[in-house]
Amino acid sequence: MVKVKICGLMREADVIAVNAAEADYxxxxxxxxxxxxxxxxALKLKSLVDPSIxxxxxxxxxxxxxxxxxxxxxxxxxxxxxxxxxxxxxxKLQAAGLEVIxxxxxxxxxxxxxxxxxxxxxxxxxxxxxxxxxVPHIDRPLILAGGLSPENVSRAVQIVQPAIVDVSSGVETxxxxxxxxxxxxxxxxxxxxxx
Numbered sequence: 206m207v208k209v210k211i212c213g214l215m216r217e218a219d220v221i222a223v224n225a226a227e228a229d230y231x232x233x234x235x236x237x238x239x240x241x242x243x244x245x246x247a248l249k250l251k252s253l254v255d256p257s258i259x260x261x262x263x264x265x266x267x268x269x270x271x272x273x274x275x276x277x278x279x280x281x282x283x284x285x286x287x288x289x290x291x292x293x294x295x296x297k298l299q300a301a302g303l304e305v306i307x308x309x310x311x312x313x314x315x316x317x318x319x320x321x322x323x324x325x326x327x328x329x330x331x332x333x334x335x336x337x338x339x340v341p342h343i344d345r346p347l348i349l350a351g352g353l354s355p356e357n358v359s360r361a362v363q364i365v366q367p368a369i370v371d372v373s374s375g376v377e378t379x380x381x382x383x384x385x386x387x388x389x390x391x392x393x394x395x396x397x398x399x400x
Contacts, residue, residue: 207362209391210261210348213240213373214250214382222384224255226391230369231258235275236265236287239380240373247280261285261306269297276303285324295319306348314341324371327351337364355389362394370394 211223212232223231231254233247234240242250251260262281264272266288275281276298284298285306295305296319307320314323323345327335334352337360350371353361358370376386 207367207394208369209394210369210371211373211376211382211387211390212261212263212371213238215240215242215246216382217250217253218384219382220250220253222382222387223258224253225384226388227255228258228387228391230261230283230371232261232263232285232371232373233280234263235267236263244275244278244280247275248278251280259283259304263287269294272298272303273301276301283321286320290320292319308350314343316343316345322346322348322369324348324350326371334361337361340365342366353390355386355393358390359393359396 208229210230210232211228213234214220214223214231233242254260259282260280261283262272262275263285264287272284283304283306285308287308290307298305305320306322306324307318308324308326309315310326314325325335325340325347334357346368348369348371349361349365349367353370353372354375362370372390376390377383
């Protein structure tokens with residue numbers, strides 16, 4: 206069954222909603238964006254996250270040492286890397302115990318990546334849905350992101366069959382995480398679709 210990552214958590218209410226809906230991953234954005242949080246905030250929120258939910262740190266061209274400092278502080282279990290990451294940088298993070306997600310925009314997936322998960326995204330926070338029929342089927346754990354919502358996630362899972370679906374703005378109302386949308390997104394992602 207597909208797993209679900211709810212990204213861009215910023216408030217205690219966001220964590221409460223993610224816990225209640227039984228997400229599999231919770232994302233904290235450390236890169237500059239409207240969802241950016243400090244390490245202090247991430248640690249406070251992490252302390253409220255259900256222990257069964259893995260926390261993911263989102264980074265853009267961040268140095269491995271800075272990412273490891275956040276991991277070693279206890280804020281994250283997984284590093285999501287946007288931008289350029291060398292195989293050596295990925296291996297350094299993995300050697301320290303971090304799982305790594307490498308993000309590729311649209312169909313430019315590099316199957317030689319050493320990352321634990323490969324993510325295909327429609328572009329940094331664009332909210333645009335990919336052409337689902339063009340997403341390649343690969344023999345690696347694939348994460349589908351970009352433009353997903355409670356209304357389209359079931360079809361997206363059916364077509365792409367990813368290991369994980371990732372959503373941020375698609376479960377917000379007026380720029381704030383919406384507990385009802387989070388619940389519906391996870392329910393719709395995980396329901397068995399009869400073909």
